[in-house]
Amino acid sequence: MAALSLCAFAVSADGTENPEQGGPKTVIKTFRKQYTIFFRINRWDIDTTFRGNGGTIRRMQAEIDSLISEGSITADSISIVSAASPDGGNAFNVWLSKKRGLSTMDLLEERYPDIDPEIIYIDPMGEDWSTFRKVVYEDRNIPARDELIALMESDLTNDEKEKVLRKMNPAFRYILKHHIYLMRASAVTFNVSVPMVLMPPIAGPQALAEGPEGNILYRQVQPLPQAPVEKKMILAARTNLLVPALNVGVEVPVGYSWSVGADYYFPWWLARSNRYCAEMLGWFVDTKYWFGKDRDEEDKLTGHALGAYAGFGYYDYQWEKSGNQGEYIDIGVDYTYAIPLAKDRLRMEFNIGLGWIHTVARHYTPTDDYTDLIKDPGIRHRKYNFFGPTRASVSLVVPIRVKVKQKGGGA
Numbered sequence: 001m002a003a004l005s006l007c008a009f010a011v012s013a014d015g016t017e018n019p020e021q022g023g024p025k026t027v028i029k030t031f032r033k034q035y036t037i038f039f040r041i042n043r044w045d046i047d048t049t050f051r052g053n054g055g056t057i058r059r060m061q062a063e064i065d066s067l068i069s070e071g072s073i074t075a076d077s078i079s080i081v082s083a084a085s086p087d088g089g090n091a092f093n094v095w096l097s098k099k100r101g102l103s104t105m106d107l108l109e110e111r112y113p114d115i116d117p118e119i120i121y122i123d124p125m126g127e128d129w130s131t132f133r134k135v136v137y138e139d140r141n142i143p144a145r146d147e148l149i150a151l152m153e154s155d156l157t158n159d160e161k162e163k164v165l166r167k168m169n170p171a172f173r174y175i176l177k178h179h180i181y182l183m184r185a186s187a188v189t190f191n192v193s194v195p196m197v198l199m200p201p202i203a204g205p206q207a208l209a210e211g212p213e214g215n216i217l218y219r220q221v222q223p224l225p226q227a228p229v230e231k232k233m234i235l236a237a238r239t240n241l242l243v244p245a246l247n248v249g250v251e252v253p254v255g256y257s258w259s260v261g262a263d264y265y266f267p268w269w270l271a272r273s274n275r276y277c278a279e280m281l282g283w284f285v286d287t288k289y290w291f292g293k294d295r296d297e298e299d300k301l302t303g304h305a306l307g308a309y310a311g312f313g314y315y316d317y318q319w320e321k322s323g324n325q326g327e328y329i330d331i332g333v334d335y336t337y338a339i340p341l342a343k344d345r346l347r348m349e350f351n352i353g354l355g356w357i358h359t360v361a362r363h364y365t366p367t368d369d370y371t372d373l374i375k376d377p378g379i380r381h382r383k384y385n386f387f388g389p390t391r392a393s394v395s396l397v398v399p400i401r402v403k404v405k406q407k408g409g410g411a
């Protein structure tokens with residue numbers, strides 16, 4: 001059986017001719033559109049946050065809906081080839097691949113209630129040794145690759161191959177890290193029939209173009225959807241709602257699990273003719289590691305993260321006849337939890353940090369009319385250190401995405 005692939009778009013033709021000789025001929029083109037849904041280890045439920053499944057399902061629905069909404073275009077059959085990775089018992093993996101196939105069928109019946117379920121076929125292949133073999137032959141960076149190839153070509157049973165494979169470290173760990181998810185999948189193939197008009201041959205140098213049958217031109221009766229476009233997050237803008245409208249920050253994803261960020265705080269409050277003030281300028285940078293195995297594009301900057309931050313700034317706090325001005329530095333570690341909102345057009349981010357603040361403060365007394373500040377005589381400054389919570393935020397985050405051309409279907 002062929003290995004599961006990310007996406008295929010193939011065309012075949014058979015067809016019927018119009019009775020008029022020399023006139024246009026009608027042919028039926030069959031388009032095969034394939035999508036792959038991936039599964040977490042030992043799971044058969046479809047997780048839309050895993051390995052781009054959410055984007056794959058949205059593309060599948062948009063493209064197939066566009067095709068079958070046309071009256072002359074029909075879905076002939078839908079096949080589901082489901083599989084498990086060859087790193088467990090063979091009997092369990094056969095059962096697991098069946099469950100994944102049924103789960104995928106449930107998804108299709110939910111998304112396409114008008115499609116006859118009789119045209120949906122499930123082919124649970126058990127352990128996907130075909131993709132495993134393809135990975136071994138194509139990835140030349142796999143440790144002990146020659147030994148793996150020899151194992152693939154041996155006459156051992158699948159269970160015997162698995163026992164040998166588990167002892168082949170670091171080769172087995174490398175495959176688990178980089179490739180094993182490819183084998184925990186369901187490949188969904190839509191076979192769709194599209195009527196097309198075959199134009200008569202065009203002779204001479206005025207021929208406009210050559211088609212697949214020499215210089216015979218094809219004209220589609222119904223247009224196909226254009227190639228899908230992916231959106232990639234390049235950064236996220238944020239503001240801490242605990243300091244409303246008086247701060248701004250950005251965060252840039254680095255790969256799928258790391259990020260770097262920067263924030264600028266500028267709260268500047270005065271009250272009752274300068275009797276009270278709370279003023280601060282602060283510049284901060286941070287870096288975070290976002291937890292979650294098998295993160296993908298849609299998971300960037302979501303979930304749980306641990307990080308480190310550092311910052312410096314200036315402050316001025318006054319309460320009637322007593323005030324302090326000074327500079328500070330702030331260094332610490334923090335925890336972040338972020339959740340998507342409004343179909344991931346917005347996010348809410350919760351953060352708390354534990355760290356050390358060092359400040360050099362100067363006490364002053366304002367004049368009676370609060371127009372001038374008088375520093376305490378004989379005292380230049382005081383130094384203070386604080387260990388404890390130094391960072392807290394409830395931030396509204398706006399992901400910024402750009403369109404990128406999709407490299408084939410699936411995810």
